Amino acid sequence: MTKTISAIALVRRAAVLAGGLLLSFNVLAADPAVPLQQSGTDIADRGSLQRGAQLFMNYCAGCHSLQYLRYSRMADDLGLTEEEVMENLNLTGADYGHHIVSSMPASHAEGWFGQPPPDLTLVVRSKIGGPDWVYTFLKSFYQDEEAALGWNNGVFPNVSMPNPLWEMQGLQRPVLGEIDEETGEPRIESLEMAHPGKLSEAEFDRVARDITAFLEYAAEPAALKRQSIGVWVILFLVFFTFLAWLLKKEYWRDVH
Numbered sequence: 001m002t003k004t005i006s007a008i009a010l011v012r013r014a015a016v017l018a019g020g021l022l023l024s025f026n027v028l029a030a031d032p033a034v035p036l037q038q039s040g041t042d043i044a045d046r047g048s049l050q051r052g053a054q055l056f057m058n059y060c061a062g063c064h065s066l067q068y069l070r071y072s073r074m075a076d077d078l079g080l081t082e083e084e085v086m087e088n089l090n091l092t093g094a095d096y097g098h099h100i101v102s103s104m105p106a107s108h109a110e111g112w113f114g115q116p117p118p119d120l121t122l123v124v125r126s127k128i129g130g131p132d133w134v135y136t137f138l139k140s141f142y143q144d145e146e147a148a149l150g151w152n153n154g155v156f157p158n159v160s161m162p163n164p165l166w167e168m169q170g171l172q173r174p175v176l177g178e179i180d181e182e183t184g185e186p187r188i189e190s191l192e193m194a195h196p197g198k199l200s201e202a203e204f205d206r207v208a209r210d211i212t213a214f215l216e217y218a219a220e221p222a223a224l225k226r227q228s229i230g231v232w233v234i235l236f237l238v239f240f241t242f243l244a245w246l247l248k249k250e251y252w253r254d255v256h
Contacts, residue, residue, distance in 0.1 A: 036155075039135035041213040043223060049078050052214025055207060057089045059164045063117040066100040069218050074100070077221055117161065124212070124219040131216045138165065138208040142172040142191050154188050169204045170197030 043049065053074065056066075071094065075085045082096055090096075092103045102117070127133040137155045141163035144152035153159040154174070163169070173194045176186035199207065217224065 035136075036129045036132040037136045037139065039131040039209055039212050041131045041135070041209055041216055043213055043217045044227060045213065046079055048210045048213045049217055050080065052210035052212070052217075053078060053089055055211050056214055057091055060120070060211070061091060061100065061102060063102055063104050063161070063164075064120045065102040066121045066218050067119050068121040069100050069221065070097060071095075071100060072097050073221060074218075077217070077224055115160070120215060120218070122219050124216045131212045134215055135208050135212040138211060139169070139204075140191065141166065141169070142174050143194070154191060165204075165207065166197065168197050168199045168207060171195040 041048070071085050071090055072082075074080070074089075075082060075096075080089075086096060092101065094101065104117070124130050124134055129136075133155065137153060140154035140156075141151055142154065143150060147158070149160065149162050151159070151162045171194045172191040174188045175190045175192055177189040178187055179185065180187050197204065
């Protein structure tokens with residue numbers, strides 16, 4: 001579908017880039033050991049957020065919660081009705097006004113995984129790299145016969161969880177390089193596809209991007225309103241600058 005970029009959309013993108021500048025500096029300063037892929041998320045893309053919400057509820061919410069986000073708030077922000085949320089996104093039977101909590105009992109989770117799966121409401125804000133870290137993490141699972149659950153992750157080594165998206169992505173295996181002097185183990189140079197999944201690489205990239213965008217929204221729902229207000233603030237400043245320029249010309253006309 002062809003997307004027409006209006007003047008307001010351009011201003012919005014400029015505001016997003018400016019808002020993420022400090023985060024970019026932090027990422028460069030931290031110099032993460034694992035190269036992060038660009039997520040390309042856009043929380044102003046409501047369709048992406050809606051797809052991400054559906055994917056999260058179907059593949060992630062069985063273990064992970066979003067305990068600081070309510071179903072009702074999500075519906076308002078994502079343009080969904082109460083019926084749509086309760087029928088398609090609420091898989092635990094919780095009330096419409098309740099927080100999004102996992103259906104997995106904490107005692108069972110601790111027995112299966114060693115500890116309860118973490119809440120993911122603030123995961124994007126808690127990681128250096130933000131959405132890029134989450135996006136790369138979702139794409140970096142690989143099979144590891146030595147791991148307890150048979151899975152490992154290039155971004156988060158020894159992660160104690162399986163790959164919930166493996167049927168869509170496929171099964172990856174690591175391409176090993178030289179021995180790391182610090183760990184004494186071979187470095188992972190890259191990941192290659194051993195058995196393709198149901199989706200193509202481009203289709204799975206969109207899946208990972210949509211989930212990341214939804215988690216980016218969940219970490220700060222107010223960002224949607226702040227960006228929409230910011231657009232009008234910038235437009236006002238541009239208009240005010242133009243008026244100030246006209247006033248300056250009028251004053252200096254008499255001087256000359």
